[in-house]
Amino acid sequence: MIKHIVMWKLAETAESAHKATNAKLMKKMLENLKLKIPEVVTVEVGINSNREESWDVVLTTEFKSMEDLNRYQAHPAHEEVVEFVKKVRVDRAAVDYEV
Numbered sequence: 001m002i003k004h005i006v007m008w009k010l011a012e013t014a015e016s017a018h019k020a021t022n023a024k025l026m027k028k029m030l031e032n033l034k035l036k037i038p039e040v041v042t043v044e045v046g047i048n049s050n051r052e053e054s055w056d057v058v059l060t061t062e063f064k065s066m067e068d069l070n071r072y073q074a075h076p077a078h079e080e081v082v083e084f085v086k087k088v089r090v091d092r093a094a095v096d097y098e099v
Contacts, residue, residue: 001041001062001063001064001098001099002062002063002064002065002066002068002069002096002097002098002099003060003061003062003095003096003097003098003099004059004060004061004062004063004069004072004094004095004096005058005059005060005061005094005095005096006058006059006092006093006094007055007057007058007059007092007093007094008026008055008056008057008058008085008089008091008092009054009055009056009089009090009091009092010022010023010026010056010057010088010089010090011088011089011090014087014088015084015087015088017088019056019088022088023047023056023057024047025084026045026057026081026084026085026088027045027047027057029080029081029084030043030045030059030081031043031045032077033072033075033077033078033081036075036077037071037072037075037077037078039063039064039068039069039071039072039075040061040062040063040072041061041062041063041064042060042061042062043059043060043061043062044059044060044061045057045058045059045060046058046060054091055093062099066096069096
């Protein structure tokens with residue numbers, strides 16, 4: 001099993017919306033990927049409730065293999081979400097590991 005974890009720091013305003021609005025939209029878009037991409041085993045998206053911390057949104061997904069993760073990342077539905085996220089984020093961190 002492969003865990004794929006990504007964290008983002010969002011811009012205060014982007015795409016004519018405040019950070020909180022964009023975080024909620026990101027959460028919905030990311031969670032919907034499980035319905036569109038069969039390789040996704042699990043998906044969990046959290047919005048930081050501690051404003052003192054530096055990361056605003058975190059994604060945790062699981063895949064059966066690295067090949068499945070690669071198919072997910074190349075999927076058009078994922079690419080659509082990536083395009084939005086690039087417009088609203090100011091920083092990103094990610095890690096993939098086997099469990």
